[in-house]
Amino acid sequence: MHRLDEQMRFIAEIGRLKGVLRQTALAGDGLNRRENSAEHSWHLAMMAQVLDEHAPPDTDLAKVTAMVLLHDLVEIDAGDLFLYADAEQQAKQEAAERAAADRLFAILPADQAAALRGLWDEFSARQTPEAKFARALDRLQPMMENMNAGGGTWQRHGITADQVLAKVALIEDGSASLGAFARDLVCRAVASGILQTPAQPSDAG
């Protein structure tokens, strides 16, 4: 097949990401619906443009942007898994996502398939500054949407402040200042009553 035809087939195929729904609830004019993974990826890419000064020095912004743009493509086959899913579900999801990556990136010409798969593997492994910063953005954005929606998935799934705080470490690992912002956001969410603290032991007795 002609190289451009392979590229265009990939571009048509990835459009399906617009149909993959996340748990995140969007609030506001014309919204009040669940977020899809394509618009979520766009939001992360815009965050990368605006928040690049919060990444460690010498972080390659173009690489971060490419990573967040493609990080969820595997959900076209594997679907989206809720952040607070249990370990067994997480393991199943990882296997499904690897199979999806095998299928999807292979639509591209071989050199591009290897390059984009490499970025996705790097994002997943979370070892480089770029991957750590990209993962931090991916973790922070739904917290901001929940705050904006006045509770969102936190309230719908009964998630408590300690569970959210346990997820903040990954943001701190990618960016000290964004980690501090996220920690403060949790405090504000608790203070304004849209995020509950866990039940005290005495409550159960």
Add this chain to the structure above:
Amino acid sequence: MHRLDEQMRFIAEIGRLKGVLRQTALAGDGLNRRENSAEHSWHLAMMAQVLDEHAPPDTDLAKVTAMVLLHDLVEIDAGDLFLYADAEQQAKQEAAERAAADRLFAILPADQAAALRGLWDEFSARQTPEAKFARALDRLQPMMENMNAGGGTWQRHGITADQVLAKVALIEDGSASLGAFARDLVCRAVASGILQTPAQPSDAG
């Protein structure tokens, strides 16, 4: 206001782009709805990653990507205008978009406001290779969606092949190979009956 707070206020505000609907109809599993401008912008940014070799040599891909990510932000205030709208509507839209750019980018710290506004102005002016390539992607993507949807906005609005071909010049101006692809796409759309040719003069008599 603290610099990070201004950045976060901008990030929350631009999330509204997910609620701006375009004319483009999306077809496929879980879709069959109109496209929104956030997921459209994501699709363009992915096209930029995959199609960069079709831009003129030395085109700055990072700049193209930033441009397509932010090019539609002004629609948060101005809404989306159909490509085939008349000249009066187009002029009104341009004024509304400039006012929107004045408001939106000013939410950011001054240095970032100037940088992002500069990218948007460059995109609009379509003078640089980056702007021409970004505009070509923006013109090509809805044609691919219409093809994928078996007609889409072409059929709904009675758009004919000559009208679509008149829009291909802008793609050719950004990329010779993508222009040729678009021209061929129009031919295939006519051949498969999903895009009509204009009525012949004799039909009107």
